[in-house]
Amino acid sequence: MRAIRLLIEYDGSDFVGWQIQAQGRTVQGELARALHTLLREEIVPTGSGRTDAGTHALGQVAHFHTHSPLPVARILRSLNGILPADIGILDVEEVPLEFHARYSAKRKRYRYCIHQGKRAVGRNYAWTYLAPVDVQRMNSACQNLLGTHSFGAFCKLDPPPDNLRCTIYAAEWCREDRALVFEIEGNRFLRHMVRILVGTMVEIGLGKRPSDDLGHLLQDGRREAAGRTAPACGLHLLWVRYDH
Amino acid sequence: MRAIRLLIEYDGSDFVGWQIQAQGRTVQGELARALHTLLREEIVPTGSGRTDAGTHALGQVAHFHTHSPLPVARILRSLNGILPADIGILDVEEVPLEFHARYSAKRKRYRYCIHQGKRAVGRNYAWTYLAPVDVQRMNSACQNLLGTHSFGAFCKLDPPPDNLRCTIYAAEWCREDRALVFEIEGNRFLRHMVRILVGTMVEIGLGKRPSDDLGHLLQDGRREAAGRTAPACGLHLLWVRYDH
Numbered sequence: 001m002r003a004i005r006l007l008i009e010y011d012g013s014d015f016v017g018w019q020i021q022a023q024g025r026t027v028q029g030e031l032a033r034a035l036h037t038l039l040r041e042e043i044v045p046t047g048s049g050r051t052d053a054g055t056h057a058l059g060q061v062a063h064f065h066t067h068s069p070l071p072v073a074r075i076l077r078s079l080n081g082i083l084p085a086d087i088g089i090l091d092v093e094e095v096p097l098e099f100h101a102r103y104s105a106k107r108k109r110y111r112y113c114i115h116q117g118k119r120a121v122g123r124n125y126a127w128t129y130l131a132p133v134d135v136q137r138m139n140s141a142c143q144n145l146l147g148t149h150s151f152g153a154f155c156k157l158d159p160p161p162d163n164l165r166c167t168i169y170a171a172e173w174c175r176e177d178r179a180l181v182f183e184i185e186g187n188r189f190l191r192h193m194v195r196i197l198v199g200t201m202v203e204i205g206l207g208k209r210p211s212d213d214l215g216h217l218l219q220d221g222r223r224e225a226a227g228r229t230a231p232a233c234g235l236h237l238l239w240v241r242y243d244h
Numbered sequence: 245m246r247a248i249r250l251l252i253e254y255d256g257s258d259f260v261g262w263q264i265q266a267q268g269r270t271v272q273g274e275l276a277r278a279l280h281t282l283l284r285e286e287i288v289p290t291g292s293g294r295t296d297a298g299t300h301a302l303g304q305v306a307h308f309h310t311h312s313p314l315p316v317a318r319i320l321r322s323l324n325g326i327l328p329a330d331i332g333i334l335d336v337e338e339v340p341l342e343f344h345a346r347y348s349a350k351r352k353r354y355r356y357c358i359h360q361g362k363r364a365v366g367r368n369y370a371w372t373y374l375a376p377v378d379v380q381r382m383n384s385a386c387q388n389l390l391g392t393h394s395f396g397a398f399c400k401l402d403p404p405p406d407n408l409r410c411t412i413y414a415a416e417w418c419r420e421d422r423a424l425v426f427e428i429e430g431n432r433f434l435r436h437m438v439r440i441l442v443g444t445m446v447e448i449g450l451g452k453r454p455s456d457d458l459g460h461l462l463q464d465g466r467r468e469a470a471g472r473t474a475p476a477c478g479l480h481l482l483w484v485r486y487d488h
Contacts, residue, residue: 118332
């Protein structure tokens with residue numbers, strides 16, 4: 001038995017999300033189908049975490065076990081041939097059997113992209129939000145996120161997660177060409193966490209909330225106290241980091 | 245009468261090109277329709293030059309004349325509301341009546357993007373070309389382009405252009421994240437010129453042509469001596485520069 005790790009890029013626009021569901025096209029489902037075509041085994045790859053419908057990944061990680069002796073370079077080339085255009089395999093590696101894409105993950109980094117004017121190129125990869133925002137206020141708000149906190153206010157409650165605690169190592173907004181880009185790095189993220197943080201920080205940037213509001217919301221812990229959930233299409237999973 | 249200049253971004257994927265044609269969806273046609281809706285005048289905006297079907301623009305420039313007193317900020321906002329999602333107006337400015345988007349243009353810069361592995365995100369904005377190429381050879385080839393030359397070998401011949409001479413100020417390949425990017429700046433470009441240059445340089449990068457081949461081809465002047473025309477989807481018009 002071998003454990004294989006995939007490094008995956010996908011355009012989330014036409015998926016109902018990462019995870020296989022009763023209805024709809026999923027990244028996990030397309031991968032399972034391609035692996036079956038290639039290896040003739042029933043394989044459901046395990047991802048580092050789910051992504052929502054419309055959310056993109058530049059470096060999602062998944063693992064699976066197989067009896068196949070096929071070299072990793074062949075798996076890479078063949079999967080890319082079989083998979084549809086909106087999923088690309090960037091790397092395939094054989095890993096120790098105990099490797100687990102979710103449980104072994106140590107850090108993740110996400111990017112959220114906002115277009116502050118109507119943009120044509122890359123419009124499926126950003127939230128178009130026209131009202132001007134104060135980026136300095138939003139960056140000052142980011143300071144409240146650093147460290148370990150309970151993120152109950154920034155989490156989809158249905159179903160409620162067991163563990164609300166996350167450690168954030170970096171969180172920053174910057175202007176990049178014609179876009180406004182937020183990047184956040186942490187040990188783990190809850191469902192919708194980055195999108196609710198972005199939606200709330202935009203309200204801070206508009207002056208609708210005080211710039212230290214994130215600190216209060218982390219204390220408060222109620223989802224309804226935080227801001228709206230920013231659209232999924234602006235969100236990109238950049239990478240997942242492991243120890244080895 | 246006022247002259248208005250538009251700074252335009254478009255995603256060329258679903259257009260048969262810039263220029264209005266008997267059949268098919270064009271950028272110029274969509275702009276004309278939107279201007280008619282907004283200003284109730286028959287206006288066909290003049291672009292800085294055509295772009296091919298599938299080619300994108302981050303900074304195309306066009307001008308038109310109008311009797312309308314509508315403020316430029318209103319024109320910007322309204323056009324963006326009327327135009328489809330794959331055309332965005334970035335800026336609207338009133339310019340002297342003698343301004344001409346094509347004849348007044350002094351410099352243009354294009355980017356050509358190649359993905360050297362299967363990529364999902366941004367796949368409509370690049371040529372996926374898997375064979376490894378020697379970027380150093382391709383950059384050494386670029387040296388032959390600088391200065392003023394007759395580009396007959398790098399030009400669609402039907403119809404034959406009056407003037408084959410172009411001055412190239414900069415031409416360089418670089419690796420950028422997971423892509424291979426070529427940028428070229430010149431006073432003017434012939435039809436398919438950047439795409440034929442890219443197709444020929446890729447053949448140099450593969451070792452199929454000597455690295456000084458572009459110099460010979462500029463001398464030779466026959467289209468059939470040069471390489472293939474690289475696909476349109478990798479090409480982006482970055483900007484057009486004017487004097488004032």
